[in-house]
Structure formats: structure tokens, C-alpha cells
Amino acid sequence: MSEERDGVPLTNLDQELFPDAGVTKRELIDYLDAVRDRIIPVLRDRPLSVVRVLRGQDQFMQKNLPKYTPEWVPRTKVWAEASHREVRYALCNDRKTLLWFGNQRAIEYHPTLMTVAGRERPTHLIMDLDPPEGGDFTLVVAAAKLVRRALADAGLAGAVKTSGSKGVHIFVPLDGTAETGDVAAATRAVAARAEQLDPQLATTAFIREDRHGKVFLDATRSGGASVVAAYSPRVRPGLPVSFPVGWDRLDDVVPADFTVRSALGLLGDGDPWAAAMPAPQPLDAGLVEQGHTIPVARVAAMHEGKRRARARRAAD
Numbered sequence: 001m002s003e004e005r006d007g008v009p010l011t012n013l014d015q016e017l018f019p020d021a022g023v024t025k026r027e028l029i030d031y032l033d034a035v036r037d038r039i040i041p042v043l044r045d046r047p048l049s050v051v052r053v054l055r056g057q058d059q060f061m062q063k064n065l066p067k068y069t070p071e072w073v074p075r076t077k078v079w080a081e082a083s084h085r086e087v088r089y090a091l092c093n094d095r096k097t098l099l100w101f102g103n104q105r106a107i108e109y110h111p112t113l114m115t116v117a118g119r120e121r122p123t124h125l126i127m128d129l130d131p132p133e134g135g136d137f138t139l140v141v142a143a144a145k146l147v148r149r150a151l152a153d154a155g156l157a158g159a160v161k162t163s164g165s166k167g168v169h170i171f172v173p174l175d176g177t178a179e180t181g182d183v184a185a186a187t188r189a190v191a192a193r194a195e196q197l198d199p200q201l202a203t204t205a206f207i208r209e210d211r212h213g214k215v216f217l218d219a220t221r222s223g224g225a226s227v228v229a230a231y232s233p234r235v236r237p238g239l240p241v242s243f244p245v246g247w248d249r250l251d252d253v254v255p256a257d258f259t260v261r262s263a264l265g266l267l268g269d270g271d272p273w274a275a276a277m278p279a280p281q282p283l284d285a286g287l288v289e290q291g292h293t294i295p296v297a298r299v300a301a302m303h304e305g306k307r308r309a310r311a312r313r314a315a316d
């Protein structure tokens with residue numbers, strides 16, 4: 001039996017989303033619909049990738065829209081340098097599109113850091129904090145406070161949310177004057193300064209084996225990168241959601257506190273992500289300047305990997 005909402009046909013609503021989800025497709029769609037006024041503002045006009053789980057298959061990230069996408073789904077083309085082709089991304093700007101994605105078993109919503117109107121001007125500087133293998137969430141919280149201090153020392157303020165998975169994301173809203181390369185540089189400088197504040201706790205080491213049980217400050221989320229949206233569910237048992245947490249409440253939470261079942265009760269009519277977000281800010285020039293002296297992690301890691309391989313071969 002098929003149902004319809006806002007003109008969008010909804011199917012198989014009583015199926016579990018994936019093995020061990022413990023959540024039906026109906027619960028996902030009801031949740032998305034209930035938070036639409038809060039999640040659409042963070043998705044609007046941003047090329048969207050979604051993580052879908054089709055029955056009996058592994059999850060996958062979808063960027064390019066499938067051929068059968070209804071014509072009323074807003075979209076934009078983005079040139080993908082890596083694959084040398086145009087990718088047709090959806091723009092989740094309205095309730096119908098959100099419901100359609102929900103019915104497509106799109107569980108996670110990953111927008112880019114810039115909008116279609118300002119492709120070279122990221123709207124946020126992002127720090128992605130990942131706990132060490134098996135590490136406690138309290139470590140991530142402590143590291144997040146280092147980042148907050150490093151930002152404050154540069155005259156910047158941000159908001160923090162759980163990723164819905166293991167770590168947290170810090171979002172610093174920008175006033176649109178800085179271009180991608182400078183935002184990326186400033187992000188590297190913030191990470192380096194936060195690491196300096198407590199090198200026993202936090203690391204900027206891109207190569208896993210160099211992290212030694214520390215929290216990884218990932219400064220590479222910039223440019224065309226995406227970060228999972230606030231309020232987005234994650235493909236994990238119980239469908240935890242990426243959830244805003246006040247700086248003063250970070251010590252009292254764990255990521256599993258926030259799921260498609262618990263989030264709505266905690267939110268009420270509120271939009272804590274919008275409420276916690278400071279006003280858009282200009283980047284600190286000193287931060288940008290310092291950042292341009294720090295190599296891009298991915299590139300540095302590639303060179304280092306080759307160097308170590310040569311050293312191993314030489315040792316054999």
C-alpha cells in the first residue's frame with residue numbers, strides 16, 4: 001500500500017531501513033519532515049550528496065542525481081576535476097525534495113561549504129575532530145575546547161555539533177570576503193595553533209600511524225568538500241543525528257544521546273544550531289598568512305608516504 005505526502009509517493013514505510021537500524025523508513029521520513037524547517041536552511045542552495053542504503057546492499061554516497069529524478073527536484077551542475085565530468089547535484093530547497101530523498105532511503109545529508117551563488121567563497125570555516133581508535137568522546141570534547149581557544153585568540157567564534165558518528169564539527173560562519181584558498185589556509189593555522197595548545201591531546205597528523213592515540217584535528221574540510229548537515233541522521237544503529245550542543249553542555253553529552261527518536265523531543269520548536277551560530281565574521285589576516293606556510297595535509301602525506309616507502313625499500 002502506497003501513501004503520499006505533499007504529492008510525493010512514499011513506499012515500503014514499515015520496512016526497517018537496514019539490518020540493525022531498529023528504525024523504519026516511516027520513522028526516518030517522519031523525522032525529516034518534522035525537522036524540515038531546521039534542516040532545509042542548512043541544505044538550501046548547496047550541492048548535496050546523500051548516503052543511501054538500499055535493501056540488501058551496502059550504503060553508498062550519491063552525488064550525481066539518478067536519471068529517474070523527478071524534474072521538480074532543484075539541481076545544479078558542478079565540474080568534478082577528479083573524474084573530469086559534470087556532476088548533477090540536487091539542491092534540497094523544499095519539503096517535496098526532502099521527502100523524495102527520504103523515500104529514496106537517503107539517510108545522511110552532506111551539503112558543501114559554499115552555495116551555488118558563491119562557489120569560490122565558503123560560508124564557513126570547519127574543523128572536523130575525530131577521536132583516536134577506541135578513544136573516548138571526552139577526548140574529543142577536550143580537543144574541541146582547544147580549537148575554541150585557538151579561534152578566540154584569533155578573534156573568531158564558532159558553534160559545535162556532534163557528527164552523529166564519533167566526533168564533532170566546529171562551524172565558524174564567514175562573511176564571504178575570504179576565498180577558498182585563504183579559508184583552507186586559515187583552517188590549517190587554527191588546527192596547528194590548537195595542537196600547540198596541548199600536543200599530548202591533539203594532533204594534525206594526516207597519517208594515521210602518526211596520531212598516537214590523540215584526537216585528529218582535520219583541517220582538510222574546505223574547498224569543494226562536504227560535511228554532514230546539522231540535524232542529519234547517520235547510517236548507524238538507532239539512527240543517531242548530528243546535533244548542536246552548547247559549548248557549556250559539551251561535557252554532559254555523548255553522540256548517542258541524539259537520535260531520530262530523541263532529537264525531536266529535545267528540539268521542541270527550537271533551532272539550536274541557528275541560535276548558537278555567531279554572526280558571520282571576516283577571517284583574521286594573521287591566521288591566513290600563517291596557514292599559507294603550512295603544507296596541505298593530503299599532499300604532504302602523499303610525499304611522506306613515498307619517502308617512507310623508499311626508506312623501507314632501502315632498508316630491505
Ligand code: ATP
Binds near residue numbers: 110130165167226228
Ligand atoms: P566521524 O565523527 O565518525 O568522524 P564524520 O561525519 O565527521 O563522522 P569524517 O570521515 O570525519 O566523518 O568526514 C567528515 C565529513 O567529510 C563527512 O561528514 C562527509 O561529509 C565528508 N566525507 C568523508 N568521507 C567522504 C567521502 N568518501 N566522500 C565524500 N565525502 C566524504
Ligand code: MN
Binds near residue numbers: 129130
Ligand atoms: Mn569526523
